Every structure is written in structure tokens, then in C-alpha cells.
Amino acid sequence: MAEVKACLFDLDGVIVDTAKYHYLAWKRLANELGFDFTEQDNERLKGVSRVRSLEILLEIGGITLDEQEKQAGMDRKNGWYLEYINKMDSSEVLPGVKAFLQALRDNNIKIALGSASKNAMIILRNIDMVSYFDAIVDGTKTSQAKPDPEVFLLGAKELGVAPSECVVFEDAEAGVEAAKRAEMYCVGVGSAEQLGQADFVIASFDEMSIDRLKF
């Protein structure tokens, strides 16, 4: 590939482990609606938008809601989710992330966030990481959810670099697919079994270095 000029990072599951908070909040909604929601079910929600998450949850419960009820359900879930993320601080940044981002800065490689979350700014402020990013693209700026490539293409555009010069870091299958559809190099963060579409997979950022960006 061309020389790497920018790295684009997903937020949930890459920089912080918020999947556990999403899970607890969705489970509470499922329980209120009268069905159970397991951690295994929660895997299906990783990387997808809030509205798509609700649709998957309702499909699992075999429940149909009208538009107004759906909106109310999402609002309730987000209220509970906010209670968790409002308590977050920098101790929740995943291992190796800050050191790698600092190394990118030292090497003049641009950094963008590419997240589906509408809560991304709250999380970045709470973990004190806003200043690491040259561009922040989140769920308030996009109209198409991953696996659509919009979020990453917009990130590259805001940074002023070509997609072929970008590397995406993603923990969700939908996110890896979005990166590949954007024609970007993709590093999976998590299990190689699950993220087989990525160009290579790391278990954590402790395994990552600038040298590994020379493809």
C-alpha cells in the first residue's frame, strides 16, 4: 500500500470497553419488555447504530413496537447508558492505546475517530482524549451506519488524505467491512477468528507499533 499518512480509530471496543455498558443498558430494556438478552446476543450489536441495535434486540425478543415506542425505548436505554459513561475516566482507556497514539503524533501520522456513537464526545471528554484527534467523525455526523464506509471516508476527507493512505482500527465485523469497503487497510482489534476480513489482527495495542504500519 501507499505510505501510511493517517490512522482512523473506532471508539467502542478499540479505545475503551464500553460494550459492557451498552450490554447492561440493552439488557435492562429487554427485561422490561419481558425477555432475556445474553452477552452472546450482544455480540450482534457491536459496531452497529443505535436504531439497528434496537431492531436486532426486538427481533431476538420477538417483539414489534411502533415508531413512538421504539424512540421511547432507545431514549430509556440511552439514559441508562449515559449513567455508566458519565462515571468513566482515563483509567478506562484500553492498554497500549495512548502510547500508540502518541507514537503516531511523534511520527506526523494524522489521527481520526470513526465511530457510530452519538455519545462519542462525552466519552472522549471523560477519558480526557479529545486532543489526540485531528478529526472526529461520530454518529452525529453520519447518515449511513457501518458496514457502510461513510464514517471512514468522511474521516479521510476531513484529514485531507486519500483512503489508500489510511489504516483503520476496528473491533467489530461491521466496522472491518466498512473499512474494506472504503478501500482502507484494516487492523482488527480482538479475535482473529471473528475478524478474519481484517488485514491482520492484534489482541491489544500492546502488540502495536509504528513499525507494524510499514506494509
Ligand code: BG6
Ligand atoms: C458503536 C457501538 O460504537 O456505537 C454500538 O459499537 C452502538 O454498540 C453504536 O450501538 C451507537 O452508539 P450510541 O452511543 O450512539 O448509542
Ligand code: MG
Ligand atoms: Mg467498536
